[in-house]
Amino acid sequence: DMRRVNAIYQSIWQTYRTDIEKYASNSNEKRIIRHIIDVAPFYFDERIKFQNFGNSNYRSREVAEAFRSLDAAGLIRLLYPTTSLTPPIQKDFKKSPRIQFLDIGIVNHVRKVQGDLLHLDDLSDAYKGALIPQVVYQEITSINSLESYKPDFWVRDKTQSSAEVDLIVRHKDLLIPIEIKSGTTGSLKSLHQFINRCDHHYAVRIFGGQFSIQDQKTPEEKAYKLMNLPYYLATKLNSYLDYFTTKA
Numbered sequence: 141d142m143r144r145v146n147a148i149y150q151s152i153w154q155t156y157r158t159d160i161e162k163y164a165s166n167s168n169e170k171r172i173i174r175h176i177i178d179v180a181p182f183y184f185d186e187r188i189k190f191q192n193f194g195n196s197n198y199r200s201r202e203v204a205e206a207f208r209s210l211d212a213a214g215l216i217r218l219l220y221p222t223t224s225l226t227p228p229i230q231k232d233f234k235k236s237p238r239i240q241f242l243d244i245g246i247v248n249h250v251r252k253v254q255g256d257l258l259h260l261d262d263l264s265d266a267y268k269g270a271l272i273p274q275v276v277y278q279e280i281t282s283i284n285s286l287e288s289y290k291p292d293f294w295v296r297d298k299t300q301s302s303a304e305v306d307l308i309v310r311h312k313d314l315l316i317p318i319e320i321k322s323g324t325t326g327s328l329k330s331l332h333q334f335i336n337r338c339d340h341h342y343a344v345r346i347f348g349g350q351f352s353i354q355d356q357k358t359p360e361e362k363a364y365k366l367m368n369l370p371y372y373l374a375t376k377l378n379s380y381l382d383y384f385t386t387k388a
Contacts, residue, residue, distance in 0.1 A: 142255055149249040156215055156246075163209040172198055172206040180216055180239060181250040185270030187236040207239075215242050219277075219290055223297035225338045227310050235295060240281075244274045262348055272371065273306050273320045276346055279374035280307070296333055303330040307346075311381045318344040318377075328366075332358040341365055342385055346374060353388050 157177055164170035179194030190207065191200040210216040219238045220231040241247050248254045248271075277291045294317060296303035307318040317334040331343055341364040343356075352368045367384045369377070 142258075145254070146249065149246065149254075153246055153249060156242075160210065160213055160215055163213050164206075165209075168202070169206055169209065172196075172202055173209060176203070176206055176210060176216070181241070181247045184239055184241060184247060184274055187238050189236060216240070217242075217290055219293065221295040221304070222292050222308060223295060224308075225315060225334070227313060227315060229292050229308065229310060229315065231292070232295075238293065240277050240291065241274065244271065244278060247274070272346075276307065276320050276371070276374045280309070280377065283375050283378065294330075294334055296330075303333045305330050305334050309377065309381070311378070311385060314340050314342065314385065316342055316344060316381060316385075318346060321345055321347040332360075335364050336360050336362055342388075343367070344369055344377075344381075344384075346371060353384065 157174070160173060160177065161170050164173050175194060175196055175198070179196075183194065189200075190203040192198065193203045196203075207216065207218055211218050217240045219240055220233050221235050221237070222229050222231050224230050245254075248257060280291050281289060292308045294305040294308045294315075305317045306320040309316050309318060315338065317331050317338075319328055319331045328343075328345070331345075335341070335343055336358050341362070343364055344367045346369050348371060349368055351370060351373070354366045354368065355363065356366045357363050365384070365388050367380065367388070369380060373380065
């Protein structure tokens, strides 16, 4: 019964909205936090700018402080990119972050699309494929015991570069690039840029197809192995990486 489900979600969301204001240090920050909570669910599928966030007149510093309060509360977390190709992962706090929500179900409720999702054959069709990365981020977060863990994504260390790999995972002494694709098709241009620059030959695609390991080459002719992992195996990623990097 979607009416009952929506009522429960609304109750949960309203509780968060009320509670989160306690993290504000003054009345102005409280207003900004309210604004962010209202509009952020419509910006989860892109990197954000603090200045005038959500078509507001709020300044960059004000929005950044409010976001940090929400991050500390765990409701909306800021994910900063890395340009690292080898461990350790070093985040670049000068670059624009992405946002990750505590629960994608809350986002769907706020955007009033829960009923529409029930009719989809593949969730990768939702939001032009932008829903799946958030789901995978939640899955990856759930298997990490560290409370401070946040998923990492990679961007090329070059001004105005559009190269962006959805997820970077440290596995032993390697940083493994992971693309989260909508459906079973799609280019791997950013992943290829990472592979061309790193010192190993392992990459992963989490997608809506079947498990397989393929021998591939980048357009620059660097050979690498690509593990295709179905969405539903995201929480088994560590086990599959063990197998992939030792057996493949």
